Structure formats: structure tokens, C-alpha cells
Amino acid sequence: MADQENKGQTGGTPESPLTEATPEVSGQGNHExxxxxxxxEAASAAVSGRGDRLSQAQSRVVAAREKVLGAEEEIEECxxxxxNDLEAFEAYERASLLPVVEESRRLLESIGMEEVKIEAxxxxxxxxxxxxxxxxxxxxxxxxxxxxxxGLIAAVATVGGWYAYATQKAGIxxxxxKLPDLASLSTLAGKVSLLLGPAENPSVGAAVVxxxxxxxxxxxxxxxxxxxxxxxxxxxxxxxEEAGFYCRKKEECKAMMERVREHLDMxxxxxxxxEVLLHEKNAGLRRxxxxxxxxxxxDLHERSxxxxxxxxxxxxxxxxxxxxxxxxxxxxxxxxxxxLRRAKRAxxxxxxxxxx
Numbered sequence: 261m262a263d264q265e266n267k268g269q270t271g272g273t274p275e276s277p278l279t280e281a282t283p284e285v286s287g288q289g290n291h292e293x294x295x296x297x298x299x300x301e302a303a304s305a306a307v308s309g310r311g312d313r314l315s316q317a318q319s320r321v322v323a324a325r326e327k328v329l330g331a332e333e334e335i336e337e338c339x340x341x342x343x344n345d346l347e348a349f350e351a352y353e354r355a356s357l358l359p360v361v362e363e364s365r366r367l368l369e370s371i372g373m374e375e376v377k378i379e380a381x382x383x384x385x386x387x388x389x390x391x392x393x394x395x396x397x398x399x400x401x402x403x404x405x406x407x408x409x410x411g412l413i414a415a416v417a418t419v420g421g422w423y424a425y426a427t428q429k430a431g432i433x434x435x436x437x438k439l440p441d442l443a444s445l446s447t448l449a450g451k452v453s454l455l456l457g458p459a460e461n462p463s464v465g466a467a468v469v470x471x472x473x474x475x476x477x478x479x480x481x482x483x484x485x486x487x488x489x490x491x492x493x494x495x496x497x498x499x500x501e502e503a504g505f506y507c508r509k510k511e512e513c514k515a516m517m518e519r520v521r522e523h524l525d526m527x528x529x530x531x532x533x534x535e536v537l538l539h540e541k542n543a544g545l546r547r548x549x550x551x552x553x554x555x556x557x558x559d560l561h562e563r564s565x566x567x568x569x570x571x572x573x574x575x576x577x578x579x580x581x582x583x584x585x586x587x588x589x590x591x592x593x594x595x596x597x598x599x600l601r602r603a604k605r606a607x608x609x610x611x612x613x614x615x616x
Contacts (some may be wrong), residue, residue, distance in 0.1 A: 313489040314402050317496040318343055324496075324503035325397040331510040338517040345524050357531060360538050361578070362569050367545050371557045397499055402483075411481035415473040422469045426451040508595030513590055520587045527581070527600060533607045534578050541571050570610065577606045 361406040410559035426448035427433065450460030452468050548554065557568060586592065 272416070314400065314492060315332050317489075317492040318400050320496040321397060321499050324499050327507055328397060328503050331507040331514075334514055335510055335517070338514055338521070342521050342524070343518060345521060349524065349528055352528065352532075357535050360535050360542065361575065363542050364575055365539050367542060367549075368568060368572060368575075371549070371554065371560065371568065373557055373568060397503070400492045400495060401488070403491075407481045407484035407488065410484060411477040411479075414480040415477035418473045418476045419469060419614055422452055423448065426465075429454070516591050519592050520590075523586065523592055523596065525601065526604075527586075530600065530607060531578070531581070533611070534574060534603075537607065537610050538571065538574060541574075542565055545571065570613075574606070574610065577603050600603055 262386070429451040430447055432444075446462040449462040449465030449469065452465035453459075453461040453463075456464060456468070545564065546568055548560060548567070552559065552561055552564060554560045554564070557565065560568065581599050581603040584596050586596045
């Protein structure tokens with residue numbers, strides 16, 4: 261009958277469909293919580309009404325931790341993507357760009373033009389490391405252990421107070437030379453019982469001492485747990501605020517890294533245009549040297565001289581572009597943006613000349 265009454269009070273069976281659909285939570289922050297997904301503990305508390313303030317605060321802390329971990333994983337993924345792009349760019353440089361550039365340099369040197377040195381290099385990048393300022397979120401403490409300890413201290417102090425009172429009423433020393441025996445304790449308990457009646461009753465006195473000690477222990481324990489619970493609520497709010505600020509900062513960092521990655525992609529496209537045009541101009545200059553039987557720059561035809569000057573300008577522009585630092589402290593540098601605009605303008609001018 262008691263079980264049936266309990267079931268009727270809760271409004272259903274202990275294992276409702278909503279409770280069965282709620283995954284188990286370990287409390288260690290290893291599960292995923294999004295903005296649209298409450299923790300299983302909070303959901304269970306909403307259904308049963310038995311959730312306490314600690315579990316609610318801990319659920320908020322778990323959600324904040326998962327949010328921080330998600331932001332850090334996105335930053336690490338951005339770093340991996342940029343690193344992969346850099347490795348791909350380096351492979352392209354060595355396999356495709358540098359052979360064409362080296363041939364252009366040799367052709368210009370062969371006719372006595374100024375030597376242009378192009379070395380295998382990667383754009384300089386200084387990106388933010390995710391471990392530089394990591395936000396660590398610890399689990400909340402219920403405070404029950406320390407509350408139990410201080411409650412026990414208060415209970416012992418209460419017993420000590422009764423002992424002092426009883427020894428004063430009995431006219432004996434507060435610090436006896438030997439440990440009180442059972443008869444002495446019975447006498448002291450009788451003195452305490454006089455507070456409740458005219459006759460000494462050791463049993464009543466002992467009950468008063470023990471009962472008051474337990475009440476004091478319970479009061480201290482309850483107050484300290486309540487204070488800790490309120491503190492946990494404040495800590496949870498502070499952690500949520502710090503996690504929100506941290507995630508917003510990581511979102512800004514992620515946006516800056518995405519700009520760096522887009523810039524690197526545009527850089528590769530522009531460099532590929534240089535490669536194609538230099539390859540074509542190399543063939544044109546080789547043809548001019550063979551057909552015109554020229555050995556120096558002055559022996560070339562005017563159109564061939566113009567082509568050699570264009571090659572020299574393109575090599576210098578390419579060297580300037582690759583030598584410009586792309587990012588510092590995770591941010592795209594204005595110098596790199598300007599160098600890319602200038603390089604794109606120069607190579608587009610070369611393309612327009614082909615069709616003008």
C-alpha cells in the first residue's frame with residue numbers, strides 16, 4: 261500500500277519514458293552539452309522534482325566546460341588546417357614553382373641581367389597556440405565533508421560547555437587529576453538535569469547533553485552546506501560568464517585564422533598565375549636567344565628586351581610577396597595584404613598585355 265501511495269504521489273511509475281530516454285551522466289564533463297540540450301541530471305531533476313542546488317550548479321559547470329572544450333577543439337582544427345595548407349603550399353613550391361623560377365633566373369643571368377635570388381620559403385606565420393591561455397574548469401564541491409567536520413567540532417564544544425557547567429554546579433575542578441569515572445559522569449549529568457526539574461536525574465541530563473550536541477551539529481552542518489550551496493550558485497554563474505568570454509575570444513581567434521587561411525589560398529592562386537606566365541616567358545626568351553642568336557641583353561630585339569624586363573619584374577614581385585610575413589600573433593598582417601594586392605595587380609597587368 262505504501263508503494264502504491266508513493267507511486268500516486270509522483271504521478272507515474274519510477275521509470276517514466278522521459279527518464280528512460282535520458283542518458284546517464286558521469287559528472288566528469290566527458291559528455292557533450294549544447295545550447296539546445298540540457299544535462300541529464302537537470303532533466304531528471306525537472307521530472308522528479310528531487311534535484312538539489314548542487315546538481316543544478318554542477319550541470320551549469322559541466323555545460324560551460326563542454327562549451328570551452330568545443331571552442332578549443334575548433335581552434336586546434338583551424339591550426340591543423342592551416343598547417344596542412346602550408347605543407348601543401350611547400351610541396352607545390354618545390355615541385356612546380358621553384359623549377360620554373362630557377363629557369364627564369366638562369367636565362368636572365370645568361371644575358372647579363374641582374375641576378376634575382378628566389379629561395380624555397382614559406383610565408384612567415386605566427387599563430388596563437390591553444391595551450392597559451394587555457395581555461396581550466398574544476399568540478400564544484402558539495403562542502404558536506406567540511407560541514408560534517410565543523411559540525412562535529414561544534415558538537416564537541418557543546419559537550420565541553422555542558423561539562424564546564426556541571427563541574428561548576430557540582431563544585432569540582434574543571435581539570436581533574438584523573439579521568440572522570442562513570443559515577444562522576446552520572447553526578448555531572450544529574451546537575452544538568454536540574455535545569456528541567458527539582459530532582460537530579462542522570463538519564464535526563466545525559467539526554468539533554470547528547471540531544472543538544474546533536475542539534476548543534478545538525479545546525480552547523482545545515483548552515484555550512486547551505487552557504488556552500490549558495491556559493492556554488494555564484495561560482496557557477498562566474499564560470500558561465502568566464503566560459504562565455506573565453507569562447508567569444510576563441511571565436512574571434514578562429515575568425516582571424518580563417519582569414520589567414522583564405523589569404524593563403526589566394527596567395528597560392530596568385531603564385532600559380534606567376535608560375536604559368538613565367539613558364540611561358542621562359543619559352544619565349546629561349547626562342548629569342550636561339551632565333552636572334554643573342555648572347556647579351558643588348559643583342560636582343562626590343563620586344564625580347566621587354567619580355568626580359570617583365571620577367572625580372574615578376575621575379576622581384578614574387579620574391580617580395582613570399583618574403584612578407586603573413587601573420588603575427590594570429591592576425592593577418594597589413595603588409596601581407598598589401599603585398600598580395602600588389603602582386604595580383606602586377607600579374608593581372610601581365611595577363612592584360614597578352615590580350616591587348
